[in-house]
Amino acid sequence: MSERIYNFNAGPATLPLEVLSKAQSELLNYKNSGMSVMEISHRSKDYEEINNKAIGFFKELMGLDDSYKVMFMGGGASSQFALMPMNFLAADKTAAYIDTGAWSEKAINEAQKFGSIHLAGSSKEKNYRAIPNIDSLEIPDKAEYLHLTSNNTIFGSQWQSYPSTNLPLFCDMSSDILSRKLNYTDFSFIYAGSQKNLGPAGVTIVIAKNSLLEKCNSDIPLIFNYNTHARANSLYNTPPVFPIYMVMLVLEWIKDKGGLEAVEKENAAKKDCIYGLMDDNSDFYRGIVEKESRSWMNITMRLPSEDLESKFITEAKAAGFGGLKGHRSVGGVRVSLYNAMPLVGAEKLAEFMLGFKKRN
Numbered sequence: 001m002s003e004r005i006y007n008f009n010a011g012p013a014t015l016p017l018e019v020l021s022k023a024q025s026e027l028l029n030y031k032n033s034g035m036s037v038m039e040i041s042h043r044s045k046d047y048e049e050i051n052n053k054a055i056g057f058f059k060e061l062m063g064l065d066d067s068y069k070v071m072f073m074g075g076g077a078s079s080q081f082a083l084m085p086m087n088f089l090a091a092d093k094t095a096a097y098i099d100t101g102a103w104s105e106k107a108i109n110e111a112q113k114f115g116s117i118h119l120a121g122s123s124k125e126k127n128y129r130a131i132p133n134i135d136s137l138e139i140p141d142k143a144e145y146l147h148l149t150s151n152n153t154i155f156g157s158q159w160q161s162y163p164s165t166n167l168p169l170f171c172d173m174s175s176d177i178l179s180r181k182l183n184y185t186d187f188s189f190i191y192a193g194s195q196k197n198l199g200p201a202g203v204t205i206v207i208a209k210n211s212l213l214e215k216c217n218s219d220i221p222l223i224f225n226y227n228t229h230a231r232a233n234s235l236y237n238t239p240p241v242f243p244i245y246m247v248m249l250v251l252e253w254i255k256d257k258g259g260l261e262a263v264e265k266e267n268a269a270k271k272d273c274i275y276g277l278m279d280d281n282s283d284f285y286r287g288i289v290e291k292e293s294r295s296w297m298n299i300t301m302r303l304p305s306e307d308l309e310s311k312f313i314t315e316a317k318a319a320g321f322g323g324l325k326g327h328r329s330v331g332g333v334r335v336s337l338y339n340a341m342p343l344v345g346a347e348k349l350a351e352f353m354l355g356f357k358k359r360n
């Protein structure tokens with residue numbers, strides 16, 4: 001490949017070209033330090049500035065005040081599946097979970113090791129083709145928290161509005177954080193791995209309300225306690241400096257584009273472009289998820305046969321469109337349209353899809 005492709009990978013995913021270029025220009029000598037960001041001390045002034053800028057950008061973009069803490073942790077979103085119940089659940093207590101796909105299930109399985117789980121809703125019987133109806137949920141009056149997955153990366157479904165509850169609302173936003181405007185203050189606890197919508201793999205963003213942090217279990221190892229990281233401003237141990245620097249640049253790029261309003265507008269146009277093409281050609285491109293639950297970030301579909309699906313993926317790759325193979329548990333084709341995918345990428349893919357249908 002002599003040129004960059006349109007990369008529709010589900011994660012790790014495409015990054016904004018402007019961000020990659022900026023990182024490239026600063027790579028060998030960061031701000032006249034004579035070193036790259038990968039080589040500077042995490043206790044240096046330069047890193048302190050990166051850390052605080054990234055935290056500030058998150059708060060600004062999400063509309064969070066000082067009643068929230070933003071933390072950078074390791075271990076990916078998967079480690080949060082275990083850390084949440086380790087911090088907030090206990091053998092004699094209950095947490096409520098909603099199961100909308102593979103990642104929700106993994107979170108539930110880890111939580112079961114720490115306390116009782118109340119399943120407040122599930123779309124498992126529908127093979128995760130939809131988000132449960134909000135009115136059908138059975139949310140208990142008493143539980144430590146209610147956990148859900150905002151966007152189901154593998155199946156391609158997404159919550160379009162959230163249940164209202166008195167329980168602290170916990171959300172895995174790994175694959176749709178900062179993709180559109182949202183009342184982030186409706187949530188007490190938000191987490192996301194970086195490698196879908198925020199930057200390269202290597203850091204997990206954890207956002208928690210101060211009032212919630214006061215309730216952390218104190219009998220757990222320090223390194224697993226959220227308060228340790230909150231109090232140390234994410235500098236308790238050596239943080240993944242380079243991924244955090246990249247996330248900071250991505251947030252700056254979002255701000256320069258016009259914030260979440262501008263991002264939402266472009267993301268809406270992108271998903272309309274692909275879903276529109278699918279709906280006009282539903283005899284060939286069959287969406288897997290029910291319309292009301294469709295994800296803006298991950299669009300899943302089947303073609304008339306598995307042979308056509310592999311032919312589609314091969315020919316798309318040759319035409320400069322990568323990462324379109326569906327997850328192994330779902331099959332078919334998956335088009336991931338994270339923030340960094342430009343509208344022109346979706347438009348060119350739609351054009352290719354129409355041509356492929358005509359040829360076949």
Ligand SMILES: *Cc1c(COP(=O)(O)O)cnc(C)c1O
Pocket residue numbers: 011075076077078079103149151152153172173174175193194196
């Ligand atoms: C990718 C993903 C995860 C897992 O993230 P890791 O960083 O690999 O642990 C969890 N939840 C959702 C919704 C995801 O998309």
